[in-house]
Amino acid sequence: MTTAPSTTAPTSADAGREPLVRTRGVGRRYGEVVALDDVSLDVPAGQLLGLLGPNGAGKSTLLQLLCGLRRPTSGSVELFGRAPWEPGARSRLGTTPQETGLPPTLRVGEVVDVVAGHFTDPVPAGEVLERFGLADLRRRQTGGLSGGQKRRLAVALAFVGRPDLVLLDEPTTGLDTGARHDLWEAVRAYHRSGGTVVLTSHYLEEVEALAERVVVVDHGRVLVDGTLEEVRSAVPARRVRLRAATAPDVGADRVVSDGDRHELWAADTDDLVRRLVRGGTPFRELEVAPASLEEAFLAVTSRADAAEDDDVTRTRTSAATPVTAPTQERYR
Numbered sequence: 001m002t003t004a005p006s007t008t009a010p011t012s013a014d015a016g017r018e019p020l021v022r023t024r025g026v027g028r029r030y031g032e033v034v035a036l037d038d039v040s041l042d043v044p045a046g047q048l049l050g051l052l053g054p055n056g057a058g059k060s061t062l063l064q065l066l067c068g069l070r071r072p073t074s075g076s077v078e079l080f081g082r083a084p085w086e087p088g089a090r091s092r093l094g095t096t097p098q099e100t101g102l103p104p105t106l107r108v109g110e111v112v113d114v115v116a117g118h119f120t121d122p123v124p125a126g127e128v129l130e131r132f133g134l135a136d137l138r139r140r141q142t143g144g145l146s147g148g149q150k151r152r153l154a155v156a157l158a159f160v161g162r163p164d165l166v167l168l169d170e171p172t173t174g175l176d177t178g179a180r181h182d183l184w185e186a187v188r189a190y191h192r193s194g195g196t197v198v199l200t201s202h203y204l205e206e207v208e209a210l211a212e213r214v215v216v217v218d219h220g221r222v223l224v225d226g227t228l229e230e231v232r233s234a235v236p237a238r239r240v241r242l243r244a245a246t247a248p249d250v251g252a253d254r255v256v257s258d259g260d261r262h263e264l265w266a267a268d269t270d271d272l273v274r275r276l277v278r279g280g281t282p283f284r285e286l287e288v289a290p291a292s293l294e295e296a297f298l299a300v301t302s303r304a305d306a307a308e309d310d311d312v313t314r315t316r317t318s319a320a321t322p323v324t325a326p327t328q329e330r331y332r
């Protein structure tokens with residue numbers, strides 16, 4: 001599986017104009033649990049958006065609202081400019097929920113045909129199966145597939161109807177490294193052909209590899225909404241790695257040592273390196289690097305937790321202060 005055939009290109013005449021998804025102040029409660037709280041988000045055509053957040057952050061709930069499986073308890077949700085629970089709004093949508101059940105006695109090819117039967121111009125079954133590395137399994141009953149093969153099929157089904165937008169909830173969970181990379185390539189190919197993607201993931205490297213926009217949610221609220229670079233900059237410090245007999249004392253903000261390996265954190269690493277050289281401490285294997293997405297993610301979500309702990313009287317509706325202001329304007 002390499003590139004998506006041109007037949008996968010979205011047919012939407014309004015691509016690039018209206019957002020395909022729009023939420024305004026959307027909230028969803030399950031009894032006392034506030035799963036989503038005041039989320040406003042636009043997803044324009046052609047964007048590949050990664051939704052990140054710890055367990056229970058509200059990611060799946062958001063996707064369920066977007067595809068009309070659940071209704072919001074406050075605020076509004078639009079899919080292609082309509083209410084997502086209207087069947088017509090979903091004709092240009094493909095989804096893979098976090099958990100999918102496949103009819104165990106149907107063959108892989110039959111499942112694809114059943115899904116294709118719901119669309120006027122589906123991608124031919126052979127093409128979909130080829131793209132997701134399932135061509136050899138076409139005649140296998142789904143009950144006999146491995147967990148990873150089932151997951152690949154579940155994700156493939158989202159693309160059968162030639163959708164303009166796909167919502168993928170943890171698409172690569174349970175896949176081995178090779179299968180994960182193949183699936184990334186299929187998603188990238190769809191995106192290159194003009195498709196719009198919203199995916200959730202616990203794999204930060206997945207979001208780093210795929211997404212052009214990252215939205216971090218926690219406790220049902222958007223904490224950061226921006227490019228990968230903007231999310232990384234939520235951690236202002238940069239890091240210098242080196243090897244030396246002892247950690248050099250050059251006034252770093254934070255030093256993490258493991259044997260002769262040391263990590264020195266500072267806002268101005270150029271200045272830190274100058275001090276290091278002037279200090280004359282012997283060192284080797286010097287590396288300067290920005291914070292990784294993982295470090296930014298942990299910093300942002302733990303800051304939100306600390307904000308909650310600081311104020312026990314605060315209610316969920318005013319929980320986490322965004323670390324950077326949401327930047328929907330940029331994506332209109």
Ligand SMILES: Nc1ncnc2c1ncn2[C@@H]1O[C@H](COP(=O)(O)OP(=O)(O)OP(=O)(O)O)[C@@H](O)[C@H]1O
Pocket residue numbers: 030033034035053054055056057058059060061062098
């Ligand atoms: N049907 C439900 N009934 C009650 N509470 C629910 C229901 N669905 C979700 N929740 C709660 O809503 C919150 C958000 O859950 P959600 O599944 O949206 O999070 P998530 O970010 O997708 O988590 P994960 O990464 O673990 O899949 C959690 O506290 C969860 O327990």
